[in-house]
Structures are given as structure tokens and as C-alpha cells.
Amino acid sequence: MTRALAGNLLQVPVPELADRFDEWQKFGFDAARCPVRNVLDHIGDKWTALILISLAKEGRRFSAVQRLIPDISKKMLTQTLRDLERDGLITRHVFPTKPPSVEYRLSPLGRSVLDPLAQLVFWAESRHGEIEDARRRFDASSPA
């Protein structure tokens, strides 16, 4: 994208990320305060991103999310939803029907992560083939 150069692809974008990394270094790189660890570790776990995406279009009930992500266990669904609620990314709404129904919705904060998350997902989709090719090449030229 942007100015298409011949041969020497990119290199220009994302100067900021490296610079920010340098900043972190200066302050001793405190793991507890590093947002990469504190936040990315969370949204990067096995189910979080999928759950967020499944709530992108509309609020959904517990069982509805479970249907959308068939191979998640109830335990992990409960746990991940609670973590997301704790972080303020989703809200939980209990309706006093019987049996009770519970709906989860993205909060404004949760909705705000969809955009950067989408960037990464679309990157993953578009590069998935390249990555699989690279894996095959690597495995082919590596010993048993």
C-alpha cells in the first residue's frame, strides 16, 4: 500500500513501534507495566479474540456464543467471559426469565479493540498461505 517502491518493499512504516520499544528500555522494561504483556497476553490467549469477534455484531447469550465456537468448553467460555468482563471489555446482563438467560455485550471499550484486532485478523488471513508455505519449506529442510 501507499507509495509502491520497486524491489525494496516497505521498511518505512512503523517507526513508532521500534521507538516506543526503545522508550520502554530506558525505564528498565518493567514487565508488570508493559502493556504488551499485560494486555496482549490476554487478548492473545486461546479464546478471547474469537469471543470478542463473536460479539461484534450483537450481544449474545452464553449458549449462543458456545454454538458459534463449537469446540470451547463451558469452563473456558465462563472463564474467558469473566476475564473480559473484569477488564471492562464486555458487560453482562441477566434477564430474570426461567430458566435465567444471560446476555453478553461489547462495551465501548470492547468495541474499540475490534478495529486493531481486525487489522491483525485480516493480516493473518491474507498471509496465512505464505506462512504455511514457509512452514513446509522449513520442515522439509530440517532433520527428522
Add this chain to the structure above:
Amino acid sequence: MTRALAGNLLQVPVPELADRFDEWQKFGFDAARCPVRNVLDHIGDKWTALILISLAKEGRRFSAVQRLIPDISKKMLTQTLRDLERDGLITRHVFPTKPPSVEYRLSPLGRSVLDPLAQLVFWAESRHGEIEDARRRFDASSPA
């Protein structure tokens, strides 16, 4: 969705992500082919993002990366670097000095992930405070 209401912030962006999710559903949501799982699980692990960022500015040697990320063990550094090489995100260059030195560099593919990754990192940085506040509120109103 859409109809931009006052007070009700955003909602409009990222229609594509939810739609893409719907697409996946139609094909049975094959976990093995889902790029969210195949790729995000990788870059979302404990060290991958940090290593990619540490290589953003320039190629670095094994020990240099280890200095930049002080609390990574040699084992995990080796392992994560190898996984990244396998996925084609970084390249490995051995210089026949003695003792040998090895430099790791981002490949074009690896550089291409920095931009979406930066979006997420900057989101994390800017929202870190909100998330911590939400955590405190949640913990305060939850039982022992």
C-alpha cells in the same frame, strides 16, 4: 447497527470482522483452517510479539535480543526464534566468526506484521489505564 446516535459512541466501524466471522461459520468453522487460531495463537504467545518488536529497527544477535528482553530464558528465546523462522517471519544469518555470531532479521513477511501489531500495541497502551480501572472496580465488588 450503524445509525450514529448521540452518546452512543462508535458502532459503525469493523463491520467486516463480524461478517467474516459469519462466513467462517458457514463452512463449519474448521479450527485447523481458522487463521485466528493458526496465526494469532502464535503471535499472541508470551514472547513472540516482543521479539518481533525488538527486531523492528534492525537485525540483532541472539544475545542482543536477550539483553533487550531481560526475563526471557535462553530456552524460550531459542524456541520462539525458531518458530518465527519456521513461519518465515524472520531470517537467521550465521557469521563464521569465532565464537560464532548469529543475527536475526525480520523478513518482508515479518515486517508486514509490524503495522497491524503496532495498532494493537498502541491500543493496549492507550487503554491500559481504563482496563486497570475496570479490574479494580470488578475486584472491589466481587466476593473474597
Add this chain to the structure above:
DNA sequence: CCGAATCCTTTTCGATACTG
């Protein structure tokens, strides 16, 4: 229907010691 509690397996990770 939603979820808590328990048990158990798998995976991840770190510490340590060793090699070219």
C-alpha cells in the same frame, strides 16, 4: 440455562547443566 466445583491431562515455561 448458566455456571460453579472437582479432577485430571496436556502444554508451557524456567532452571540447570552441557557442547561446538
Add this chain to the structure above:
DNA sequence: CAGTATCGAAAAGGATTCGG
């Protein structure tokens, strides 16, 4: 310097059972 090998601890995850 840049790894490899092995071990054990810890965390994550799944299956099952129970309860409001």
C-alpha cells in the same frame, strides 16, 4: 556465543458432575 538436553514446576485446558 549460541545454542541443546533434561528435568520438574506451574499453568492452561478439557471432561464431568452438581446446583440454582
